[in-house]
Amino acid sequence: MSGGKEIFRARAVVKEYIPGRGFFGRSRRPVRALDGVDLSIDEGEVVALVGESGSGKSTFARIAVGLEPPTSGSIRLGGIDIAPGDKAALRAARRRMQIIFQDPSGSLNPRITAGEALAEVIRVHRRAPRRAAKEAAVDLLERVGLGGDDYRRYPHEFSGGQRQRIAIARSLAASPRFLVADEPLSALDVSIQAQILHLLIRLKKEFALTLLFITHNLAVVENIADRVAVLYRGRIQEEGPAGLLLRTPLHPYTKELVAAAVLFRPGGGRPVADLSSAVLPDPPAAEGCPFEPRCPIARARCVGARIEAIDTGGGRKVACLRATGEDTPA
Ligand SMILES: Nc1ncnc2c1ncn2[C@@H]1O[C@H](COP(=O)(O)OP(=O)(O)OP(=O)(O)O)[C@@H](O)[C@H]1O
Ligand SMILES: [Mg+2]
CATH class of the missing domain: 1.10.8 (Helicase, Ruva Protein; domain 3)
Known part of the structure; x- marks a missing residue:
């Protein structure tokens, strides 16, 4: 946390989608796109929300700006609590926030x-x-x-x-105070991406915006974000100051992301890996760490009870028994 004034807060946000009926009218299990997301953003901050395809980034973006209600949990914007169904609060809050999407054509008449x-x-x-x-x-x-x-x-x-x-x-x-940008560069030519990124950085200062920037490209994160939150299967696995998180990731999933991305360095010119094509494995059998099936350092304990994010100091939070030392040998 930068210790500034909080402008946005999500608490325990859950979003479930009920898929259409399957064969013979059998109902399918609901898809849990967000599974208890907590995220606070201070005025003037740029927070990047990263994670591979299907991790719930766009779902969170839509809920953050009130385009969709959460299944449970709460959103507060500029001091206004937006309870599900409270239309007056939603109208008041929506005056202060805007969203831009990957494909601008959809929002232009x-x-x-x-x-x-x-x-x-x-x-x-x-x-x-x-x-x-x-x-x-x-x-x-x-x-x-x-x-x-x-x-x-x-x-x-x-x-x-x-x-x-x-x-x-x-x-x-x-005249928004809070802007959510959902992969605003992804549909553009690589040569144009840097221009739009720098435009956003400049406008953020000129218009004193607070920005939630959604991307699967860690190179972009390094350029724009003060803080990063890493989403995996609808849960924030790690959160912290951008430089620190990218240099010394603590969660095994963040480590994997950082290792996979060839971080853009000025003059480097190497291709930048992204996470758009990653494939999610089946979900874990029981409550517990959603990353467990893919985790190189998982232990039996990781599949038991729900693993909450723990404050590790310096504004960092990590949801991993191994990384936070909760996993004391028996
Ligand atoms: N309207 C919907 N109805 C049913 N399921 C949905 C709906 N929107 C999202 N989902 C499901 O919720 C999960 C999260 O989707 P979401 O679009 O938020 O992911 P994402 O992180 O934005 O992915 P991408 O990087 O591909 O944009 C996925 O399993 C998706 O299929
Ligand atoms: Mg998306």
Whole structure:
């Protein structure tokens, strides 16, 4: 923890999806996408949420901004508790947060020009008159690296990277304090990824944003994040300051991730491994560590009771009996 003012907090967030009926109408077991996630974010922080495909990152993103309710657990944003079903609290909280996605096309209306889309959001959110909204929209286009001429262009007239800039501008038009970015670089050419990453870093400072940045690319984490939370099968396995966590990972899963990723170094030019194609093994038979089936240092105890994250000092938390020394030899 940086000791700052908490702006976002998730407590014991669980999300279960009920899959469609199977053959002969047999109901399938619910999929537990999130299994008791605790995460606090201080004002001005950039927290990276990392984990392989299917670990629950997007589910957490949607719940964090109120697009979906959790099955249980709580979300608090800017001092507002968003209890499931509390529509007034959700509306108040949602004014302060925005989300951007991997594919910006989905959130841009093809029939509205980039400038008009921004001006519309500005009129509604800032209650600005038409002319002021237009001026603010032009200003926003320039702040995300586009020109005033782009005001009149339609989404299909832009490249993928430019469309992501528009999506970013549109999220900023609502003057959010908290921005969730769900893999905002993944759909872009590698050469464009660095540009958008640096844009986000700059805008974060200019707009005094707090950022939850979701990625499966550890090289990106090293560039943007103050803190990292590692998600595996819906549970946070390790959390801590970015530099420390990447240099000296404690959880065996984090160790595996860090070893697999060839961390980007300036001038290095080596390919960067990512986690998008990792395959999840079957879940463990009983309560216990979700990583146990894959863990090189697992012990019989790891399959028993639920393993809670333990504070190891220096702002780090680890959910591993072996790493935290809880596993005293019998
Ligand atoms: N709407 C849904 N209905 C049913 N199951 C879902 C739904 N959304 C997510 N899931 C399941 O929840 C789990 C977590 O999915 P999620 O999309 O959150 O993972 P992710 O970490 O974002 O993965 P990726 O890196 O591929 O984007 C997966 O098993 C997924 O199949
Ligand atoms: Mg996802």
